[in-house]
Amino acid sequence: MELRHLRYFQAVAEAGSFTLAASRLHIAQPPLSRQIRQLEEELGVQLFERTTRALRLTEAGRFLLEQSRLLTARLEEVLEGTRRLGQTERRWFGIGFVPSTLYGFVPELIRLLRSADERVEVGLMEMNTLPQLEALKAGRIDLGIGRILLDDPAIERRVLMTEPLMAAVPLHHPLAGQASVSVDRLAREPFVLYPARPRPNYADHVLGLFRAAGHAVQVVQEANELQTAIGLVAAGLGVTVVPASVQRLQRQDVAHVRIDADAFVSPVIVSYRKDDASAFLAQALELAGDLATRQGSGSR
CATH class of the missing domain: 3.40.190.290 (D-Maltodextrin-Binding Protein; domain 2)
Known part of the structure; x- marks a missing residue:
């Protein structure tokens, strides 16, 4: 699994549509669908209920969306801190x-x-x-x-x-x-x-x-x-x-x-x-x- 899989999954879940998510991500729909299928195959669970009328998250999908948002939010904090330290040449001292x-x-x-x-x-x-x-x-x-x-x-x-x-x-x-x-x-x-x-x-x-x-x-x-x-x-x-x-x-x-x-x-x-x-x-x-x-x- 790569970080892009989670970002693609979040985009589809939030848009409620592969077409709309692909547009927002500026990629074609077929590659996006393949990425989501790869993620489901790797996890061994179905993340979306696909019908002709709607695209809904499964229970597993809802759990992954909630947890992955926490992960990506933390990643953004880490990246921002890295940029800030690099730009100011400050040293990081971590306390647990x-x-x-x-x-x-x-x-x-x-x-x-x-x-x-x-x-x-x-x-x-x-x-x-x-x-x-x-x-x-x-x-x-x-x-x-x-x-x-x-x-x-x-x-x-x-x-x-x-x-x-x-x-x-x-x-x-x-x-x-x-x-x-x-x-x-x-x-x-x-x-x-x-x-x-x-x-x-x-x-x-x-x-x-x-x-x-x-x-x-x-x-x-x-x-x-x-x-x-x-x-x-x-x-x-x-x-x-x-x-x-x-x-x-x-x-x-x-x-x-x-x-x-x-x-x-x-x-x-x-x-x-x-x-x-x-x-x-x-x-x-x-x-x-x-x-x-x-x-x-x-x-x-």
Whole structure:
């Protein structure tokens, strides 16, 4: 499959006609029809319902149209960013981050880095730790900020701080008014696990802490996003475990309770390529270390 197949497919789907789509694309209709047939053959599904009166998308076609629009929109962003960097001779510095770190020092780090050097454009990508390592090795990002340690010979990792973990419970839950909760008591509650994938991730870290304490939690629901998990807790589906900084969300329908166990902490870890000796990376690491130390001091 080539990019043109998706563009041709989108044109036909949006026009609702091979003839009209061919006119808009400035190509003849027969080659356009062949391209769409090739796409259907490669996918092994029918994308259009062809009748003498109308051309309609199948369920598979509707799905492909929605998803391919997201892909091509992202591609346009990448191309525009490439043009902008090439025209201004600015350097790109990519940061990958797990969402839960945005409630700590990371927003301040991003703000400082974006104004640190006018010759450097700082780009942001939300991604879990495992995809961060692949993105680092591929050069798509230059710095990863995550919460689990993964070994890779090409990647250097540095733990900036450890953050206490807390139980997030529905506001009217019996635990909501408690100053703290034991691991044994917490493990008896139905559990909302996040993120669901890709694994390994923060979810495995939390499950590992429970296992080390001799408990297995009953997972009743999985969520990919932190905000979704918190929303499910507010809806009463169960409890979950979050870094202490997440309290800054200040949701009125969720209470946060300290977990009475010293081991229940989550590290904040920066990852970068071992062979990256750039001055801007060194500056970013120094800033991250300073901000993490400040946050750690302020939380005690």
